[in-house]
Amino acid sequence: MSSNFVDGERKMKPQDRIVTFPLMGKKNSKIIKDFLESLDLKVIMPPSTTDETIKKGVKHTAGMICYPLKQTLGNYMEALDKGANTLLAYDTIGLCRFRMYNQLHEFTLTGLGYDFDIVVMNPGNLVSKLKEVSGKNKITILRKLYSSYKKLKESNLQQWSEDKPNIGLIGEVFCLNDEYANQNLKGKIRHYGCNSFNTVTQLDFMHTTIPLFNLWGLKDLFKKDELKKYKERAKKYMNGWRSGHAYENLYNLMWLIDKKVDGIISVAPLSCCPEVTIEPYVDKICKDSKIPLLRIGIDENQSPANFETRLETFCEILKMRYKK
């Protein structure tokens, strides 16, 4: 084994680390890269996700596991091949399978003979782990985090269209934000003449899972929380069960419907536990308010023809209804 081991435990110096992280959306990944570089870390981004990446990921994962694991494993492998030695992973302390991702990654990659260090951050130890990796003091880290947070907030801005049908996107955060996984869903919606409004952005994900970012959102607290009444209403279906984006999707869905959205697209990995659980609720809510719903399952076997047919028709129907 390499010299990274000291007393049986891995103690790598910040300057020896070459960090990497799995991709989730081009813009978001770029912001994370800039943030890590601002901490004077050497960063190797995984190359853009391609069919080869997916092939690698699929080869070493169980067939029925959710799609993001396959893609992120492929990302890690390609980054390790390029010379990275530290994997940054995130654990939400939620209840969905995402919690196991870092352990599965570590187990699989070690089995494949890669030599690396995996740093698992969670909402509680985010700053101290970053300190450990970069060797910077906590104040610097917090300052850089805050400026990245602002950048992220800017890049996640979305608009509600006045003259085109609005399509509300709900579902799983990875599949909604990664252009490769969702076959450029937002671009295609725009191409078919509709406007998309994503309720599950990376920013929301950070707000709901990391208390720290909530703190920075404190000034928003004085504004009346627009979603509060929907959160209460969603509790009827799900008693605040925090698992993946199940609960968030329910109140976002109700918010979208009250905002007079024209259609809903639900995007989730094929066997996503939280999304499958709320399926009947979403169906019921959409049916009661007569909003068309399109459900897109994401998996490595997806055929573009099927995807485009459904999306194109969905947009056509919405445009017809909108004109009426």
Add this chain to the structure above:
Amino acid sequence: MKIVYLGIDVGSSSLKFALMDKEEQLVDSLYLKNHGLINTVKQGLKQILNENYDVRGVGITGSGRKFLGMLIGADKICSEILAHATSCLKYCPDAKTIIDIGAEDNKAILFNDGYIENFIMNSMCAGGCGQTLEMIANRLGVQIEDVGELACKSKNKLNISSKCGIFMNSMVVSHRNLGQSNEDILMGVIRGITNNYLQMIQGMDLQPPYVFQSASAKNKAFVKSFEESFNHKVIIHPYCDVAGAIGMALIILRDPPKQTNFKGFEIANRNYRTKTRICQDCENHCELNELYDDLKLIGTMGSRCGKY
């Protein structure tokens, strides 16, 4: 010369052609099994077109619509759901629900006052679609055309689930090894496919009149099975097997192009070939599918970035 409009439906297992005149009357139609797209299209055009027709517009639908559109010069490319809906409303104007069992996709389309209200299509897996039945029929040594007649003779109800084609197949094998007759097995499979369809549409409010389209509607056992489950009569589209192509011809003739892009008869005599290459222009490395007419590049498909 008769002015006609051509609609083509490129399905996963078959190609459908329909010619319509200005008065929205069907002039001719053709149903061909898809044995390689380029050759089948050449064959179909040879059979359906002759010098007496003046083609003023071509519309293409179905899963292979983009490629074929490039090949023969389409005036309009449209998804099959719109084509099926247009076709249904022409022949059954008060329809509320369309049932469509295709080879690899099942669809349900709901109408409200002559507008599409909602639709659903099987998402990831083609298990429990028409192709599954054909595969099992082949395995039992029965031609797909004879399945309907045979299955209607069934006396015993067998329980065969059809969520997954592979599990279904193994159930068929075990039933066969228990000495069950082909009629019972095929009817069981058809009921299984029907149940799978009903599961797909659960939560949607299907209202009669039901219109059954696609080539599966020619299969009497399917119709019987649907009538049993809905407890209501199911109307069969008069030209069920070419319904999508008719719809596409209607779409194009109601909004005709000034000048058609259709390349005409000559297609049948041209030498088309395709080539795949991995694009190296950006990091995406898409697999591109290029269509050549002899040595001339006509079009490229398959890029994620939208360059081609």
